[in-house]
Amino acid sequence: MRLLLVHPSALMYSEIFLRLEPLGLERVAAAARDAGHDVRAVDLQVHDQRDLRRLVTSFEPEAVGFSLNYLANIPEAIDLARAIKRVNPGCFVFFGGHSVSFVAEEVLEQAEGGVDAVVRGEGEPAIVPLLEAVRHGGVDGAPGVVTPAGRGPAPSMLHSIDSPRPARDLMRRRNRYFIGELDPCASIEFTRGCPWDCSFCSAWTFYGRSYRKASPEAAATELASIGEPNVFIVDDVAFIRPEHGHAIAAEVERRRVRKRYYLETRSDVLLRNTDVFERWTRLGLKYMFLGMEAIDAEGLDLYRKRVSPDENFRALETARKLGIAVAINLIVDPAWDAEQFRVVREFALSVPEIVHLTVMTPYPGTEIWHTESRRLTTRDYRLFDIQHAVVPTKLPLDEFYRELVRTQAVINRKHLGWRTALGAAEVLGRNLLHGQTNFARMLWRFNRVYNPKRQLADHRRPVRYELPLPRRVDVGDRQQLYVHTKRATRSGSSPGSAADSGTDL
Numbered sequence: 001m002r003l004l005l006v007h008p009s010a011l012m013y014s015e016i017f018l019r020l021e022p023l024g025l026e027r028v029a030a031a032a033r034d035a036g037h038d039v040r041a042v043d044l045q046v047h048d049q050r051d052l053r054r055l056v057t058s059f060e061p062e063a064v065g066f067s068l069n070y071l072a073n074i075p076e077a078i079d080l081a082r083a084i085k086r087v088n089p090g091c092f093v094f095f096g097g098h099s100v101s102f103v104a105e106e107v108l109e110q111a112e113g114g115v116d117a118v119v120r121g122e123g124e125p126a127i128v129p130l131l132e133a134v135r136h137g138g139v140d141g142a143p144g145v146v147t148p149a150g151r152g153p154a155p156s157m158l159h160s161i162d163s164p165r166p167a168r169d170l171m172r173r174r175n176r177y178f179i180g181e182l183d184p185c186a187s188i189e190f191t192r193g194c195p196w197d198c199s200f201c202s203a204w205t206f207y208g209r210s211y212r213k214a215s216p217e218a219a220a221t222e223l224a225s226i227g228e229p230n231v232f233i234v235d236d237v238a239f240i241r242p243e244h245g246h247a248i249a250a251e252v253e254r255r256r257v258r259k260r261y262y263l264e265t266r267s268d269v270l271l272r273n274t275d276v277f278e279r280w281t282r283l284g285l286k287y288m289f290l291g292m293e294a295i296d297a298e299g300l301d302l303y304r305k306r307v308s309p310d311e312n313f314r315a316l317e318t319a320r321k322l323g324i325a326v327a328i329n330l331i332v333d334p335a336w337d338a339e340q341f342r343v344v345r346e347f348a349l350s351v352p353e354i355v356h357l358t359v360m361t362p363y364p365g366t367e368i369w370h371t372e373s374r375r376l377t378t379r380d381y382r383l384f385d386i387q388h389a390v391v392p393t394k395l396p397l398d399e400f401y402r403e404l405v406r407t408q409a410v411i412n413r414k415h416l417g418w419r420t421a422l423g424a425a426e427v428l429g430r431n432l433l434h435g436q437t438n439f440a441r442m443l444w445r446f447n448r449v450y451n452p453k454r455q456l457a458d459h460r461r462p463v464r465y466e467l468p469l470p471r472r473v474d475v476g477d478r479q480q481l482y483v484h485t486k487r488a489t490r491s492g493s494s495p496g497s498a499a500d501s502g503t504d505l
């Protein structure tokens with residue numbers, strides 16, 4: 001079957017710092033291709049809609065699948081799906097991905113016939129049965145598939161994340177993927193899932209709190225096959241299991257793979273498994289995101305982060321000693337006043353790290369969605385990008401955005417100070433020499449993208465598609481929040497005791 005897979009465009013505010021390959025979509029593409037389907041892909045982060053239109057006309061896909069990891073992309077995807085249906089009414093159009101898995105029924109309704117089905121959960125085990133069912137004329141009853149007629153059986157879970165290997169070759173403009181100065185940059189997955197249960201996050205509810213590891217051999221072989229000199233490790237929390245991090249490192253050393261790495265982890269994991277991170281610095285680990293989320297104990301408790309401020313500060317010290325550059329994420333509480341923004345500015349200026357701010361946003365699939373959604377001030381999907389306030393702010397909204405952007409600008413200026421500028425100039429020269437311009441463009445675009453007036457104006461746009469309100473569930477019963485309720489069953493996929501223990505990893 002001719003299958004076209006589409007990743008929607010980048011969200012404005014993230015494009016400044018990074019743009020990464022759609023790994024999930026590449027894995028779905030690989031599963032379909034391995035089963036003999038003819039697969040093409042378009043990533044609208046790096047292509048425009050004309051390219052999509054051309055492909056729809058020339059390739060004449062029998063099925064088109066959109067990747068919807070991000071709620072904010074849902075309106076764009078619905079409009080594109082409807083446009084495809086207008087040109088080719090016989091084409092089977094479906095959605096899949098993280099966020100749409102939590103609002104499948106409502107999105108189908110909103111698309112008014114423009115979307116035939118939504119796949120909930122992991123795409124690799126779902127895609128081949130789905131395409132088979134399309135070929136035989138009826139997808140109702142396929143695992144994980146939701147149609148206007150209702151839900152099929154629960155989504156299947158991949159037995160082992162070792163395969164299929166992402167179809168990276170389908171992404172034609174790979175040189176456009178970057179993160180900061182790691183330009184160009186590929187992505188890889190060593191583990192899937194997260195055993196913690198932070199209240200603002202849906203990573204754990206999507207996978208039913210399971211945790212799977214790639215085999216060290218498969219991970220290293222895949223790494224060795226990547227052409228780019230830089231790699232972003234997409235794991236929610238890298239190197240939770242020290243023996244796994246060491247085993248991959250050993251395989252990477254054996255193959256003499258040398259890259260520069262960016263990863264994301266937690267403070268307690270960095271403190272507990274410092275030796276693994278230290279070993280990876282020798283292999284090229286340069287940057288990490290640390291989701292600190294709050295600088296005070298009250299905030300950390302609120303998000304059920306299960307980390308103390310002291311651990312966070314010790315983790316920063318450790319990263320500094322290891323020579324890893326850290327980007328800290330802090331969650332902006334809409335209840336902040338000007339004084340709290342000032343405290344954060346002061347903190348951000350007092351540490352050498354890059355500080356990122358994201359606005360606390362209740363997302364479907366999180367616990368706070370069920371406790372906070374009654375307070376929503378907007379249900380415009382496009383504003384659910386953690387850069388807009390969607391619950392009431394203590395400050396008037398215009399002032400809130402002024403304070404937010406002012407804080408972001410202060411932090412940004414800090415990083416464009418003369419010392420950083422000199423360092424950046426060197427990197428810039430090197431990248432430009434290789435024809436890589438992503439990092440250079442990013443440096444000068446901040447003021448155009450971050451603008452309080454623009455953020456406020458985003459709230460006044462006419463809204464066509466609204467995020468549905470949550471169905472009543474008892475958040476005490478965790479299973480009700482999960483997309484995957486069953487664990488994978490075969491070897492390589494065992495979540496182990498960590499999955500249920502939460503913090504005692």
Ligand code: B12
Pocket residue numbers: 005009010011012013014015018019020021022023024025027028065066067068069070071072094095096097098099119121122123124126127189193200201202203234235236358363364384385386387
């Ligand atoms: C890596 C990552 C990123 C990367 C890469 C993004 C990219 N281009 O793919 C970067 C760092 C760029 C990023 C940025 C952001 N991210 Co992000 N990200 C993740 C993370 C940690 C892992 C995603 C991943 O690659 N997983 C591995 C692959 C293999 O899995 P996958 O993509 O989920 O795909 C599987 C399924 O979803 C499904 N699937 C996916 N696509 C399709 C398509 C079809 C047709 C089918 C059938 C199935 C299917 O099958 C795949 C294989 O099993 C997730 C958390 C998580 N655990 O999912 C957050 C997550 C998706 N991100 C999130 C957010 C908020 C953001 C930002 C908005 C943050 C910000 N403001 O800066 C930006 C927006 C990026 C943008 N598009 O513009 C939220 C989503 C919230 C929401 N409900 O909308 C998540 C869930 C994190 C969280 N804890 O809440 N992100």
Ligand code: SF4
Pocket residue numbers: 194195196197198201202203204236237266291
């Ligand atoms: S540790 Fe990170 S990925 Fe895991 S639940 Fe908390 S925020 Fe989400």
